[in-house]
Amino acid sequence: MMIDDLDQRLLSAIQQGLPMSPRPYAELGAQIGLSESEVLARLTALKQDGLIKRLGVIVKHRQLGYRANAMVVWDIPDDQVQHIGQLISRLEFVNLCYRRPRHGATWPYNLFCMIHGKSKETVLQQLALLEQACHTQAFPKQVLFSRRCFKQRGAIYRKFEPATAHG
Amino acid sequence: MLTPLHKRLLNDYQRDFPLSPTPYQDIALELGVSEEDVIDAFVELDEQDVITRIGPVIPPNRIGVSTLAAISVPETELEAVAQIISAYPEVNHNYEREHRFNLWFVVIAADAQHLAQVLADIEQQTGYPVMSLPLMEDYFIDLSFKLDLHDD
Numbered sequence: 001m002m003i004d005d006l007d008q009r010l011l012s013a014i015q016q017g018l019p020m021s022p023r024p025y026a027e028l029g030a031q032i033g034l035s036e037s038e039v040l041a042r043l044t045a046l047k048q049d050g051l052i053k054r055l056g057v058i059v060k061h062r063q064l065g066y067r068a069n070a071m072v073v074w075d076i077p078d079d080q081v082q083h084i085g086q087l088i089s090r091l092e093f094v095n096l097c098y099r100r101p102r103h104g105a106t107w108p109y110n111l112f113c114m115i116h117g118k119s120k121e122t123v124l125q126q127l128a129l130l131e132q133a134c135h136t137q138a139f140p141k142q143v144l145f146s147r148r149c150f151k152q153r154g155a156i157y158r159k160f161e162p163a164t165a166h167g
Numbered sequence: 168m169l170t171p172l173h174k175r176l177l178n179d180y181q182r183d184f185p186l187s188p189t190p191y192q193d194i195a196l197e198l199g200v201s202e203e204d205v206i207d208a209f210v211e212l213d214e215q216d217v218i219t220r221i222g223p224v225i226p227p228n229r230i231g232v233s234t235l236a237a238i239s240v241p242e243t244e245l246e247a248v249a250q251i252i253s254a255y256p257e258v259n260h261n262y263e264r265e266h267r268f269n270l271w272f273v274v275i276a277a278d279a280q281h282l283a284q285v286l287a288d289i290e291q292q293t294g295y296p297v298m299s300l301p302l303m304e305d306y307f308i309d310l311s312f313k314l315d316l317h318d319d
Contacts, residue, residue, distance in 0.1 A: 003230065011230070017220030020209045022189060022202060036188055044186050046223075053226045056184040057212075058219040059177055071264060071271070085306035099304040100235065107268070107298060112235075118315075144264040144271075151253040151261035151272070152219065 003051060006034065010042055011052075061116055062149060068120045069146040072127060073109035074139045075102070081111050087134040088113050093126045109142065120145060169217075172200060172208045177217070184221060227302050232282050233275040234301040237268040238293065245269060248293045257285045268298065 003011075009032045019027045025043070026036035034042070046052045061069070076084055081099055088111075089097040096114040115130075117123040123145075131137045169177075175198055185193040191209075195202045212218045227233045240248045245263065252272055253261045261272040274289075276282040286297050 008230075011223065011225070015220075015222050017222055018184070018190075020191075020206050020213070020221070022191060022206070024190065025186075025188060040186055040188070043223075047186070051225060051229050052223040054182040055186070055223045056181040057177060057209075057221055058224070059181065060217055060219055063215070063217045064177070069262075082304065082306075085304065089306040097306040098302055099306070100300040101303060103298050103300065107237075107300075112300075142266065144266045144268075147263040147265060148249075149260075149262050150249040150270075151258060 003046070006032070007042055007046060007051075010034065010039060011046070014043070060152065065118050066116045068117045068123045070115050070120075070123045070127065071144045071146070072113050072115060072130075072141060073144070074111045074136055074141045075108045076111045076136070076139050078110070084134055084136060085111055088130060088136075091126075091130055091133065093117070094130070108140065170208070172198065172204065173212055176205070176208055176212065180221075227305065231275050231277050232279050232301075233273060234282060234286070234299045236272050236274055236286065236289075236300070237298045238270045238272075238289075238295050239268045240270055240293070240295055242269075248295065251292050252289055255285060255289070257282075 010028070013028050013031050018024045021027060023036065025039045028034075029036050029039040043052065043055070047055060074084075085097050085099055088094055093115055094113050095116060096112070098112045099110055100112055102108050102110050113130075115123050115126050117126060124143075127143065176194070180194065184190060187193055189202070191205045192202045195205045198205070209218075209221065213220075238248065238252075249261060249263065249270055252258055252270065255274070257274050257276050258272050259275060261270070263269055264271050274282060274285055276285055286299055290297050
């Protein structure tokens with residue numbers, strides 16, 4: 001689906017955060033020259049079309065006590081990766097599950113998932129459940145717990161400067 | 168401290184924030200409080216730094232292109248390299264992880280050419296090769312997060 005320039009500007013504006021005031025969509029529209037009703041109609045359409053996956057509160061799970069976060073990766077044969085990926089994605093404690101390319105011998109892993117928990121122990125227990133439920137025990141894997149978070153924020157979609165802007 | 172109102176706002180409004188002229192009023196009616204209570208509570212959540220914002224989540228590669236990238240950096244240089252990478256507006260998440268590849272970040276750009284340029288630029292600025300692992304298949308993406316907010 002194509003989005004037009006106004007949608008692009010609207011997404012860019014709302015990604016800075018919906019104003020916390022009584023008429024937030026009117027305020028948003030005022031920044032980019034759209035009426036409140038146009039803003040609402042466009043956001044509703046973007047959501048229906050799946051270009052907005054969800055609209056709402058974006059929580060900082062770390063600040064809420066979910067301090068352990070593991071990215072778990074496996075090397076799964078290509079003819080099984082989709083099936084296993086779909087099994088993993090059904091588990092309640094998994095938030096993301098992706099297939100990505102391998103990167104030679106340094107990175108032979110092609111299936112990624114993310115598990116958040118209040119402690120490392122919880123995450124490892126959940127991982128053990130996952131391995132049992134999805135029959136992944138036999139495949140090589142790595143568990144990458146997060147340490148410091150240097151940046152977490154939504155993607156900024158905007159009109160990009162020419163690439164030379166970064167030198 | 169999180170009040171019961173804070174907890175409701177955190178758990179119940181991650182997905183379908185009201186798309187109406189007065190969303191905070193709508194939430195207030197649903198929860199039996201005043202509009203001012205709702206707005207104040209959101210401002211408090213923001214000030215307490217437990218929410219990033221109220222806004223949209225856009226699936227990867229629907230608008231623009233993105234990749235998950237990783238870099239392997241000596242511990243002593245990690246902080247400096249992380250700062251360089253975080254400074255790019257095209258970078259959104261940037262995490263240290265326990266692995267030889269110890270810095271993981273997501274890069275988003277309008278098109279593939281711009282994305283490649285950002286990655287090349289990061290390699291040049293940091294002096295380390297970047298491993299780029301773009302999404303091939305998404306088995307599931309639901310970034311709303313069921314929170315257990317019992318005080319424990």
